[in-house]
Amino acid sequence: MTGQVTPMMAQYLEIKAQNRDALLFYRMGDFYEMFFQDAVAAAEALDIALTKRGKHQGDDIPMCGVPAHSAEGYFLTLIRKGFRVAVCEQTEDPAEAKKRGSKSVVRREVVRLVTPGTLTEDTLLEARHHNYLAAYADIRGEAALAWTDISTGAFHVMPCPLVRLGPELARLTPREVLVADGTDDAALMIIEEAGASVTPLAPSSFDSGSAERRIEALFQVKSLESFGQFDRPDLAAMGAIIDYLEMTQKGKLPLLRAPTRTLAQRMMQIDAATRRNLELTSSMHGGRAGSLLATIDRTLTAGGARLLEHRLSSPSTQIAVVQERHEAVSASLENDRLSNALRDALRKVPDMDRALSRLGLDRGGPRDLAAIRNGLAEAEHIHDQLAASGLPEVFQRAARALDGHQTLRSLLDAALVAEPPLLARDGGFIAQGFHQDLDETRRLRDEGRGVIAGMQADYAEQSGISSLKIKHNNVLGYFIETTATHAQKMLSAPLSETFIHRQTTANAVRFTTVELSDLETRILNAGNRALEIEKTLFQSLRQAILDENEAVGAAAAALAEIDLITALADLARSEDWVRPQIDDSRAFEIDSGRHPVVERALQKAGEPFIANDCDLTAEGHKAALTLLTGPNMAGKSTYLRQNALIAILAQMGSFVPAKSAHIGLVSQVFSRVGASDDLARGRSTFMVEMVETAAILNQADERALVILDEIGRGTATYDGLSIAWATLEHLHEVNRCRALFATHYHEMTSLADRMEGVQNATVAVREWDGDVIFLHEVRPGAADRSYGVQVAKLAGLPGSVVSRAHEVLDALEKGEREGGDRQKALIDDLPLFAATPVATPQPVKQSALSERLMDIHPDMLTPKQALDLIYELKALDEDGGTEIV
Template sequence: MMEQYLTIKQTCEDALLFFRLGDFYELFLEDAICVSELLDLTLTGRGTGEQRMPMCGVPYHAADTYISRLVTLGYKVAICEQVEDPKEAKGLVRREIIRLITPGTAHDYLRQENYRPLIATFGVVHEEDWTGAIADALTGNIWTRTGDFESLCNWFDRMQVAEVIGDPHRYPNFVQPLREYAQRAGIVYSQLPRYEEEGPAVADETGAQILLRYLEYTSKRTLCHMKAPESMSDHRFMELSASTVRHLEVIRPVTEGRKGATLLEAIDYTSNAMGRRRLREMLEHPLQDIQLIVERQERIVALLADAVAHADVRAFLKQMHDLIRIISRLSFGQATPRDLWQLAESLRVVQLLREQLQRESLRASFATISKRMYECAGLIEQIETLLSEEVKTGNQEGQIIRPGADPEIDHLRDIVTQGRSYIMALEQSERIRTGIKSLKIGYNRVFGYYIEITSANLHLVPQDYERKQTLANGERYVTKELRERELAIAEAGEKLRQQEAVRIAELIDRAQKMLHLLQQTADAVADLDAIVGLATAAKENHYVRPIVDDSSELRIIGGRHPVVERHTRDGFIENDTQLSCDQHQIALITGPNMGGKSTYMRQVALIVLMAQIGSFVPANAAHIGIVDKLFTRIGASDDVSAGLSTFMVEMTETAEILRGATDRSLLVFDEIGRGTATYDGMSIAEAIVEYVHDHTRARSLFSTHYHELTELPARLPRVFNLSVAVKEHGDQIVFLHRVVNRPADRSYGIQVAQKAGLPTQVTVRAKQILGVLELSHKEANASLEQVAISFVDQTVDMSWREWIEEVADLPLEEWSPRQALHYLFELQERILKKGNEHGKNPRT
């Protein structure tokens, strides 16, 4: 047996091998030591002395819990089962690995709220572009995208991929970059094993084909639920960086375990798991296609206009089982009779949903969704005709098939039932015959049926009883009649199980042949539930329909933060926003910490994101010109594992934004430059504002504590000042959370420190130091100003003054860089010429 184990282990050296022995999965050697430590299991052993082999095990019926914990920790698990009947085996029972469970393929083991197993890889390269692919083993989705290596890694991060796959045989150059990415991202790297068919048919496999091959390798079967790859490289979707999704807490909170902190949670009013997954996909891929956005909006409008229809559709959606999960179980060969019953129940609800969508108020808006819902009446009838309702509570052997559905099964069931009735009657008759009132007939899987007699009654045992087993307080016996009856019951029971398995297999085969239609139906239900959920969110939270077009306008009247307002008892303070590429391009926002700058900027970004998934938005009115890329640089964080400081992370993310921004983008910068020295930080912040103004023309929100930057609107015409208002009461301040059209005069840092509970001695001393610094700064400025005036008065004659006045009056904001450079060369030439005429050196 250990030779068999070691041979199988060689085929999955990077996985923990769960080796089936009877009612347990056993692990040996290093696997046993590892799992016993990880799961706190008792480490036992086989053999004696130095040959003693480490061993631990888990019951096969409870293995899912243990496997889930191991996969969550990043381990792979190989399931090795007996693949032949022990009764028919000649020698050792044949065993094979029937499935390899990995973090990216454990769709039926990991069901945490925000976990979605995804695998990713790289495929064919065209010139400098790489091709990446991501697959979802649960839904069957495969997405592809082209780009450079870093952009694809960013995509993997944003989608929270759990595992990356390398193919060293087809793409050896990808192996090392993938390994490094997996190590940096803290996810699992796996390699696809070499296949025997090494011919040209798979020589240029795409990333999607590699992922499909890996899924079939790990599941040990051909999968029929995986969909055709969908390209994410076109301009249908808004581009979101991984840092943006993280900063805005779109899917997951920045602090793990914090409930109600994400946009997904705030707007999730879906009724079933399918809709919840679809809503997440919508948030991960906001649209740029105005037609699709308007189509979703019109559906929400139709639902809100008919409250009865809205409520009825939502009530039916709540009755749906997870069709997508059932379909994946059918494809992976894991479907049970209970899955089939739930499939029929769900398809019945689909019929009711289609009827609802035929209402006059909904028909036009939901026509395309309704057409994708297939009623599958024949499959429903076959399932309900064949299966007993007993399957709803689990697999009840011998009771799966409905009485009357199969004559042979009915006959076998009668034999088993009558046999069990006979046993009960026999027990009663034997008590009378022997005079032993405590006599009982029992059963276990090892010994079969037996008659149990206590020690006190052994003198009454008849001569035709054959001793079978000795107990501490009695004996177990068997009779010829009992053996014959047990054999008949066992044979009938085995045939019953086999016949039921045959009929269930026929039913599963029928469902698998309809998998494509079932998948379309499930996708349509998911779309419907997501839209109904958005309509419910709009109704419950008083959202409005935004205007979405291809202009550069970004105007929000009375905007609110969709997450924060749910946790605000006293009512959320509404604020307006006005941005455009032509006039109000960059809002420079100043004000104290805790005043609401970050909340305000985040709410603008989230409102844009919501608008471009087709949702209504938390505002009194909104006009959103399509955003192609949404970038945010918010919060302070480092990456110690990569050797990156807080400031380095800040600059890396800012560089990514400036490289990718276009005049259709929305940029959100929070306190750029605060991670370094004051003047360094201020210089960087000012240069970034200038760059965004002059080179990208992207609509931007830029918060800062550098009050010197509030002078930028004087020379950058599309920059304007905003601030968050506060009210002062002596040394105390009250945050009004109101955004106003003027710069803040100071940061109120010491007052905020007081509110935070800093010791009075510290804040008093801080005020003294601040007074000295401010006075020194004023004196220094005054001194510099006097020096400059004196220098001009003493050294500049009237001819130079004319040129100074000429330069001061230049309309530089109207000039192109080429015009300015041309004038500068001309001016230099004039200065040098005049100096030579007067015998003076202009440089001096």
């Protein structure tokens, strides 16, 4: 018998053969079961028990399972560990299967492939972050990148040569990228470095001719011209996404919005290294906390939060767009009362985009209907507030999108209870009075329960057994239960003529009656009938929403826009940010600029942030570079970063942390700040630094803003100096951009006298008793030294090491003044390091004035005593105070 395959296992093997690259979640009753190698892999990944069930070809069959009601959490764990999941459901009622024969297996089918880019459930997604699925298509050297978030319906495409793929993936952070089989290894490496899952598809999925027909069919149009002009690579990338969605969603396509073609020239270009260095949307340590996004996020809705992340990741280079956004934030600031009223309403807005998407995929429930209802109710309220406000066009466009939903909102309001259940199968979500047949069926069901209670009282009186109960379970239905002690009475005449014995358990005996059986049939039919009516009504309400999906989606987008504008206004108001001036010049004048993330951290510690000016205004086609010197820990890196962040904030449409800001359009932002080894690719810290620097020098144009920190520090001093020197010259002569260049190579400060567009600046410090005090002020001029030994002392290096460093530094500086040979001789004459204990500090001498001050207890002084004390202390000070030990 061990060689035979059971009908159920034959079915499993057939379905598994069609889904070899995914873990098959095979539905059996209330569980999803996995078998063979799927079970071994899933048990290890999920940390659940691995068991066995039966044999196949003489070997035990490994098996594990998870409860169906909590499967979503297991999906997420598996997706994060790189698996794909094929969800196989029972698509036939077991009663129907039995009609084909007692050994017939219930029909099952894979209803969905769960992959990183196709998640829609709230429990699997971050509400404030997009979950993009992307596709990269290359047709004879011309390439495009398409991306969609099926949980919101966003659908975009842009031309994307290979050199732009890395920066665009860094901007979008997609979870999954589709590529054609045989895609170039360089592209695959870029995708993997971006942290996305790579999914290869057959080349036919990327066929541009088939793709065009696929897109037209999806959007039910005869031509795509109404959406814009798309090249062959654009069509191929979009078509691959649609083909993949048809495959993974098994024909239930999401509600995608009309595709939008994006051009790279309309966005500020920020590469992956710069995004990482500036910590735009995630910190160096990973995660959102500590990033610029987390610092400025005042949005109240999930849609608004996603829009904020999009704008911050893709600052605009269209001056009219930027100025329109600034005007909207300014109007929100000026209309303080209206802005607060709008924010109060926005707090009640649910995530309509994702509710709409789940309904479109038929994965929604009553709460998604309620989310649309509640969102449209707040949309109507906000529309009424905006209609007569006289606010700028951005608000007026939003107001128009929020109008015209009264019919759908009224339908949903009348149909749904205030707090519906999660699942339609639970019932109870249709309001009383909405559907006459449902109300009558519910009345029968509910009154039947009352009749059961009355029947129990009658039977208790008839039998004389007060403890008699009428109960229900799924096996027996309704039954009468009594204890074994009283059962004999009911089994004897005359009660045995009424009460029919059904079951005896260890502690009780169960009976039924003809009357109870008849009533059970009526009650059960009423309950099932009510549930069927509710399910039918759910589908009709779902369809009513889907018929208006474009209008509902536009309303959701309008609410997100209003949320973002009012959030940025709230940020500007509370943090004292100003509206920047953006124009087509090459100006860059920041008055008292601040780093928003560092300032927030200092506020929590109760410390002030020292604001600094920055002037990188370039004339004509000339460069404008500031060479910044100063010790470590003085704030050079903060100064560099804050000016880059101010430019990004300004062009995303936000106010900026400064007293004033005039910024000529910035087309690119490049940052080379800090570096670490890239062990996976065999790159040292210095190599990583050079690769990033090369990218800047090869790509930066006249409108770029470049910040460079400590170029050349990872190699020998003269090598590093020569590289830094040549880099600055290239930025000045070839790139001709605006740049901040921080360095410890003080020799480079002489370039300010030789190059017209270069100026020196330094971060001010003070020395006191051998220690260095950081003032964090950026001033014109050059630093005279690096104060490295003093900083090392602050870091806690042993005193003997600090003392030795001073000796070596003094010798080196003396030798440099006296010539190379003399320097070598002095170094040779230095005694070897002796790790002798640091001398015991001598007692600090105190003046008589200090001694007297230590004896004073201010809280115990009367006003007269305090005045006399002042005269006494003044006299001691004038005498110079005899020093005492």
